[in-house]
Amino acid sequence: MALQSLDIKQRSATTTPSTQVRQTVEVAKLIDVSACIGCKACQVACSEWNDIRDEVGHCHGVYDNPVDLTAKSWTVMRFTEVEQSNKLEWLIRKDGCMHCSDPGCLKACPAPGAIIQYSNGIVDFHQENCIGCGYCVTGCPFNVPRISKEDSKAYKCSLCSDRVAVNQAPACAKACPTGAIQFGSKEDMTDYAAKRVTDLKERGYDKAGLYDPQGVGGTHVMYVLHHADQPELYAGLPANPSISPLVSLWKGFAKPLATLALAGVALGSLFHYVTKGPNEVSKEIEDEIEREDSEKEGAQ
Amino acid sequence: MIRDPKDLKRYDASERANHWTVGISFILLALSGLAFFHPAFFPLTQLFGGPTWARIIHPYIGAIMALAFVVIFFRFKHLNKMTPADKEWLAKAKNMVDGNDHDMPEQGKYNGGQKVMFWALAVCMLLMTLSGLAIWRAWFGFDITVVRFGAVVHAAAGAVMIALIMVHVYAAIWVKGTIRAMWYGTVTRGWAKQHHRGWYRQVTGK
Numbered sequence: 177m178a179l180q181s182l183d184i185k186q187r188s189a190t191t192t193p194s195t196q197v198r199q200t201v202e203v204a205k206l207i208d209v210s211a212c213i214g215c216k217a218c219q220v221a222c223s224e225w226n227d228i229r230d231e232v233g234h235c236h237g238v239y240d241n242p243v244d245l246t247a248k249s250w251t252v253m254r255f256t257e258v259e260q261s262n263k264l265e266w267l268i269r270k271d272g273c274m275h276c277s278d279p280g281c282l283k284a285c286p287a288p289g290a291i292i293q294y295s296n297g298i299v300d301f302h303q304e305n306c307i308g309c310g311y312c313v314t315g316c317p318f319n320v321p322r323i324s325k326e327d328s329k330a331y332k333c334s335l336c337s338d339r340v341a342v343n344q345a346p347a348c349a350k351a352c353p354t355g356a357i358q359f360g361s362k363e364d365m366t367d368y369a370a371k372r373v374t375d376l377k378e379r380g381y382d383k384a385g386l387y388d389p390q391g392v393g394g395t396h397v398m399y400v401l402h403h404a405d406q407p408e409l410y411a412g413l414p415a416n417p418s419i420s421p422l423v424s425l426w427k428g429f430a431k432p433l434a435t436l437a438l439a440g441v442a443l444g445s446l447f448h449y450v451t452k453g454p455n456e457v458s459k460e461i462e463d464e465i466e467r468e469d470s471e472k473e474g475a476q
Numbered sequence: 477m478i479r480d481p482k483d484l485k486r487y488d489a490s491e492r493a494n495h496w497t498v499g500i501s502f503i504l505l506a507l508s509g510l511a512f513f514h515p516a517f518f519p520l521t522q523l524f525g526g527p528t529w530a531r532i533i534h535p536y537i538g539a540i541m542a543l544a545f546v547v548i549f550f551r552f553k554h555l556n557k558m559t560p561a562d563k564e565w566l567a568k569a570k571n572m573v574d575g576n577d578h579d580m581p582e583q584g585k586y587n588g589g590q591k592v593m594f595w596a597l598a599v600c601m602l603l604m605t606l607s608g609l610a611i612w613r614a615w616f617g618f619d620i621t622v623v624r625f626g627a628v629v630h631a632a633a634g635a636v637m638i639a640l641i642m643v644h645v646y647a648a649i650w651v652k653g654t655i656r657a658m659w660y661g662t663v664t665r666g667w668a669k670q671h672h673r674g675w676y677r678q679v680t681g682k
Contacts, residue, residue: 189515284627286512287527307527309512310613314623323613328528422624426631431514434635441639445646452575456652457666465666469482 186293188285202297204362205335205346207270208372208400209410210381211356214239214253214268221351222251225336245271247324247331251348254411260403269399269410270348270357273320273333275299277393280419281330283427284315290330297362297396298337303329315427317392317417335396365398372400391418483662484679486585492661494548501541506638508534513631535612542605549598555585556595561674562588577670584674589647596640603633 184194223229230248233241239255251272258265279299282291290305291312301312301321308328312321321330336346344350345359358368369386376384385404388394399413407413487495508530510517524530564581565588572580580587586594610618610626618626648654653667668676676682 189518191515286515286518288515288518307521307531309531310611311512311627313613314611314620314627319620328614420624422628426624426628430628430631430635434631435514435516438635438638438642441642445642445650448573448646449650452573454652455572455575455577455650457664457670461666461670465664465669 183295184292185295186279186282187289188282188291189288198295200295202295202362203335203340203360203396204297204365205275205349205397206358206360206365206369206400207397208356208358208369209267209269210372210376210384210400210402211354212253212268212270213354213356214255214266215353216241216253217351217353218270218348218357219249219251219253221347222333223249225339225347226250226334245320245322245332247322247326247329250331250333256409256411258409260409265402267410269413271320271411273299273335273397274318274389274392275333275335275396276317277395278419280315280317280392280423281312281321281332282315283419284311284423286311294337296340298335298340299396300334300337301330301332303327303331306330315419315423317414317419333397362394362396369398369400373404376400376402387413389414389417391416480664483664484668484676485661486657486663486668487661489661491548491551492658494544494551495658497544498541498548501537501544502637502641504537505534505541506634506641508537509634510638513634532614535608535614538605538608542601545598545601549601552594556591558588558591559584562591565589566592582673583671584678585672587672593640593644597637597644600633600637600640603629604637607633 182195182198183200185196187194228248228250230242230246233243235241236243240252242249242252245252251270254269254271256267256269258267275298277297279291279293281301282293282299285291286309287305287307290302290307292300292302294300306329308323308330310321310323310330312330313319313323321332323330336344336348339346346357349357349359358365360368366386366388373384373386381402383405384400384402387399387401387404387407399407399410401407401410401413403409407415504524507517507520508524511520511527511530512534518527521527521530524533561581561583565583568580569589571577607626607630609616610622611630648658651671653664657663665676665680668679
């Protein structure tokens with residue numbers, strides 16, 4: 177999206193530091209699940225602002241529509257019916273990119289500059305640099321990125337980085353009729369969440385809390401949950417998300433280690449040749465063969 | 477090129493073509509694979525018409541290599557059974573690397589080191605193929621845990637394999653008179669007598 181080159185904190189497949197001189201305020205989107213009515217205005221606003229029209233899907237017998245995130249649906253409402261304290265509860269969670277401080281997608285991405293983390297915390301895909309390998313999907317702890325079947329590029333919520341760059345709230349937050357989606361500095365959103373949590377606790381949800389998982393360094397999309405002790409209730413929101421150890425191994429220390437090992441083998445071979453010399457057929461054996469040949473000729 | 481009619485035939489044309497198919501595929505796969513592994517190698521994608529093309533064709537070349545390797549594997553498997561003489565050779569391999577191969581035990585068509593290489597490459601090739609299929613998103617959509625294991629195994633087996641192939645190529649450069657066997661299939665009698673005396677006796681009857 178926008179090239180805010182001074183505000184890039186991290187860039188995929190780049191081993192040197194990105195611009196660090198300017199610090200911007202960290203932003204966050206706060207989704208208050210307890211105030212969501214499931215109207216999907218946010219889904220429509222996302223589609224409108226980003227000018228993407230997904231296929232009209234099918235009714236799957238539940239309210240979820242589309243039934244999953246796609247390359248053209250960057251946010252979806254997930255509806256879950258659960259029983260808590262002998263009461264039926266209808267939990268509605270707006271799913272989409274969490275904009276992790278430690279993004280697994282960016283760690284896994286092999287294409288320089290295909291994934292950017294801005295200093296305000298937004299993690300953005302730059303599709304012009306995307307090669308379509310799907311490593312971001314492998315790296316993401318929240319199962320968010322989707323590879324388009326049309327162009328094999330990866331897509332996900334951009335937190336409306338283009339709107340945020342000009343001091344506008346993301347389209348979903350703007351459209352939400354109940355104020356369930358708030359947007360501002362991460363600090364303000366954390367304070368606001370604390371007020372909501374206090375309110376929910378007063379109303380009997382004593383396990384209410386803020387979802388800002390530290391396993392991924394905190395996120396720039398946070399939830400207020402009435403059952404913060406059981407985030408899995410909300411359509412499988414992971415309780416302790418972090419970058420998979422397999423991904424850390426693969427795109428962590430294995431990279432420099434394997435590179436050094438290969439360089440070692442190549443240089444080791446070269447210096448072996450230089451110090452020990454080639455392994456040639458010995459003079460002795462050459463002579464033996466020659467002698468055998470001349471004996472044979474002599475016998476004929 | 478004048479060739480001595482007394483040279484010994486080591487590989488026929490079909491075996492050589494088979495080896496070159498595996499070899500060329502391997503080089504293309506290593507160059508494009510390294511590009512996806514570490515950003516330092518990313519510019520190698522330009523050899524393939526850009527990074528997206530590199531991503532598209534890498535797995536297809538992998539499929540070609542896997543098929544060609546299956547053929548080469550069954551062709552040479554029976555010649556790579558480990559024998560006590562191979563173990564003895566391996567125990568003395570350090571002397572050979574040091575430049576002293578005078579008291580190495582007599583070897584057949586392949587020595588212990590080559591046999592270890594054969595089996596190590598076969599294991600790597602199996603791991604590469606299975607893990608490669610697991611992460612080939614254009615055709616397959618496996619469970620995320622399978623894909624993550626696939627990515628780690630593919631990278632690890634790939635790095636090991638590149639190292640093994642470097643050793644394989646270097647050994648051929650180091651031991652003079654070897655590379656011609658790959659080009660036109662023959663070696664000199666002196667070469668055979670020095671490095672593979674068992675095989676030399678077998679083909680010459682001496």
